[in-house]
Amino acid sequence: MPYEWVTPLPADPATPHPKGPLAEMHLWPYRSLPRRGFAAFLGITAALVFLPLAAVLGSAVLWGLLPFVVIAFGLTWYLIERSYKDGEILETLIIQNSEIHLLRQSAKAPDAEWRSNVYWAQVSLHPRGGPVPNYVTLKGNGREVEIGAFLSEEERKALYDELLLTLPRATHFY
Secondary structure, three states: OOEEEEEOOOOOOOOOOOOOOOEEEEEOOOOOOOHHHHHHHHHHHHHHHHHHHHHHOOOHHHHHHHHHHHHHHHHHHHHHHHHHHHOOEEEEEEEEOOEEEEEEEEOOOOOEEEEEEOOOOEEEEEOOOOOOOOEEEEEEOOEEEEOOOOOOHHHHHHHHHHHHHHHHHHHHHO
C-alpha cells in the first residue's frame, strides 16, 4: 500500500508513549515504474529502436529516420520524467497532544496544512459526488480537507476504515 503508519497508535492507552507523535502516517502516490525500472525501460527501448536502424547504416535513409527516432525517444524520456515530478506528493498525518495535523507537500504547489482537535475530527467517505470515487475527507476546526485523493479506489476504502478505527481510539490517550 502506498501509505504506512510510521508510528502506529499504541494498543493500550495506559502504555506510556515516547516523546513525539502518538501516531504518524505517510501517504504517497503509487509508482508502478520505479527509477531502476525506468532506466531499464529506456535502455531496452533504445536497443529495440536502434536495432532496425543498423540495416540502414551508411545510407542516406538513416539521416531521414534518425531525427524521428531521437524525437520519439526524447519525448518518451521527458513525459515519464514529468510523470515522476507530478507524483512527488507526500501527505503526513500526525496525531500528537490531542491534535490531529495533516500536511500535504507537493513539488507543484505550496505546502498545505490542516489542524483540528482529535476529539472533534471526523473522517468521511463519499462514494459518489467527489472528484474521485470513494473520496475520503477529514473534517474539523471548521474545514473539510481531502486525504489520499491520489490513492486507488480500494486503497481509499482501506484508508477510511483505518482512520475510522484510529481516530476514536486516539481520544483515549488524552
